[in-house]
Amino acid sequence: MIDAKRRTLLKGSLAAGSVGAAIGAGLLTPQLALAEWNEAAFTAKDIPAALNDLLGGDSAETTDKIKIKAPDIAENGAVVPVTVETDMEGVTSIAIIAAKNQTPLIAAFDLSETALPFVSTRIKMAETADVVAVVKAGDKLYQNAKNVKVTIGGCGG
Amino acid sequence: MPDIKIRAKLSGDETTVKCLMSHAMETGLRKDSKTGEKIPAHFIQEVVCKHKDEVVMTASWSGGVSKNPYLSFKIKGAAAGDPIEIAWTDNKGESASATAEIS
Numbered sequence: 001m002i003d004a005k006r007r008t009l010l011k012g013s014l015a016a017g018s019v020g021a022a023i024g025a026g027l028l029t030p031q032l033a034l035a036e037w038n039e040a041a042f043t044a045k046d047i048p049a050a051l052n053d054l055l056g057g058d059s060a061e062t063t064d065k066i067k068i069k070a071p072d073i074a075e076n077g078a079v080v081p082v083t084v085e086t087d088m089e090g091v092t093s094i095a096i097i098a099a100k101n102q103t104p105l106i107a108a109f110d111l112s113e114t115a116l117p118f119v120s121t122r123i124k125m126a127e128t129a130d131v132v133a134v135v136k137a138g139d140k141l142y143q144n145a146k147n148v149k150v151t152i153g154g155c156g157g
Numbered sequence: 158m159p160d161i162k163i164r165a166k167l168s169g170d171e172t173t174v175k176c177l178m179s180h181a182m183e184t185g186l187r188k189d190s191k192t193g194e195k196i197p198a199h200f201i202q203e204v205v206c207k208h209k210d211e212v213v214m215t216a217s218w219s220g221g222v223s224k225n226p227y228l229s230f231k232i233k234g235a236a237a238g239d240p241i242e243i244a245w246t247d248n249k250g251e252s253a254s255a256t257a258e259i260s
Contacts, residue, residue, distance in 0.1 A: 037202040037203055037217055037248075038217060042217070042218075042219040043219075078223060078224070079223045079224075080223070081227075083229075098221060101221055102186060103219055103220075103221065105219060105221075106218070106219055106221035106222060107216060107217065107218045107219070107221070107222055108216070108217045108218075109214055109215070109216045109217075109230070110214065110215040110216075110217075111213075111214055111230075112211070112212060112213045112214065114208060114211070114213045114232045114233060114234060114235075115213045115214045115230060115231065115232050116171065116230075116231040116232065116233055118229075118230060118231045119214075119216075119228075119229070119230050120227070120228070120229035120230070121222060121223075121226065121227055121228050121229070122222070122223040122226065122227045123221055123222055123223060124184070124220075124221050124222070124223055
């Protein structure tokens with residue numbers, strides 16, 4: 001809670017010095033503060049580490065309010081269409097994760113108040129795994145997952 | 158060639174924006190089948206989407222997004238004729254942007 005308030009405050013003030021200090025103190029993730037590419041999160045090898053780096057926490061409540069549209073079977077793991085949609089209020093961020101990829105975090109979307117909680121893209125999947133969507137609404141994290149069977153992996157070579 | 162195709166369509170109060178970017182999206186994990194050497198990572202890291210110069214969505218990506226990325230999102234409160242701007246930056250610092258009008 002305190003962190004969230006600080007974040008708003010800092011975002012508003014745009015004082016580079018204090019933002020830097022807050023990042024150093026671990027209060028802010030660079031992603032949310034300045035929308036810089038979050039290297040730690042995107043190179044993390046497991047989901048909890050990625051979520052901690054990206055959203056500052058890894059405990060997400062599972063809810064079927066998050067709808068994940070993805071094929072049951074993907075013949076080509078290099079191109080797996082994924083759509084994440086929810087009717088929850090106050091969604092500020094949506095992350096897409098392929099559970100068994102070498103670096104599971106694939107995409108993170110920061111939404112303004114104008115944007116509706118909907119994103120659609122195409123991802124690579126190394127093997128059959130859950131596609132996990134993590135949604136941040138208010139100060140809480142929510143997640144849902146859908147299993148996608150992959151016939152030919154899309155990350156190897 | 159960096160290239161972005163944007164289509165933005167208004168329906169009721171919702172505008173659906175769809176875009177296609179041309180980019181190799183190399184993860185850095187793939188190997189060249191002939192030489193056996195790793196192909197260096199080259200992927201879009203950040204996509205900034207603006208409606209009338211205001212940022213409505215920022216996407217951060219890893220190399221796990223498919224080659225020639227497709228992205229779709231929805232915004233509310235936009236009007237036909239409003240400009241939608243999409244700009245990406247990749248891990249080599251290359252960038253591209255494009256603008257389209259909502260129809």
